[in-house]
Amino acid sequence: MRPTHRRLAASAAGLVLLPAALAGCGIGGAAEDEAAKPERAPAEEAATRSRERVQAYLDAMSAKDVAAGRSQLCALLHDTFDVAATGPNGDFADHFKVPEATITDIRSGPRGQEVSVSVSVTAGKRKINRQLVFTVTRDGGDWCIAEEAPGVAPAAGATPKGAVPSPAS
Template structure:
């Protein structure tokens, strides 16, 4: 009887020591308790999230909202964004306006998503179409624009599994 009591007391002591760790998300019970657990992203979430981020950025360009544009970027790009975005060749420069902006293709690029766009910029009375490729990545659990470059992918043909607009 004394041996059983010692085992029960020992088990209670071990559980009492582990409970604070488990509740803080730092112990072997972390997966069971679920503290700090993030929902697992669905495999096809990437294209949708990438499309949403780039569309929000295009909308910010049209509205000349630097703050809204900055929100779509990954943290490392935000530091230099304000100056570059409003500079002479920046996406939010005052001397031109975005008259049309369309997402033409979204496709996987490893763990990232490439979003091709067609943007028409009007400057000095002249409208100039250009293609811009945005790379959207998952950073700190959030999708964000990680890179922007001139160019883009040719839209996938109809019936292709790659979503396009």
């Protein structure tokens, strides 16, 4: 009877240790979950960083904080921004007010993350809504706005995905 008890004890110990041994070899659920996270993390980070950069730019535009707006742009755009930002048609022109700005969509594009925005602009008593698309990319280890371009107006009755209004100043 002694050998039978030893075999039972050895079998029980083997069954207890088997899942830990398999997980250490990469066979098992825990290792698979960890392997899947790195694939999703860069896309999630890109969307989050892009939203943060564009929202900071919109907030700076509403507050007429030229330095804060400039800091959201990639270094290659700084000289152009310095010349155009406060000009007659610049984003930071004194006669423009930005009572509302909303991020309507974020998607991957060929040159980076494309962040679609709807901006309400007033000049005197005149109010217009403009659609813009900001391209956000990595410049070295940091995220920055690489381009601002006119966007396409959403279809009538369309509800924007993930729309978040910007606080207006």
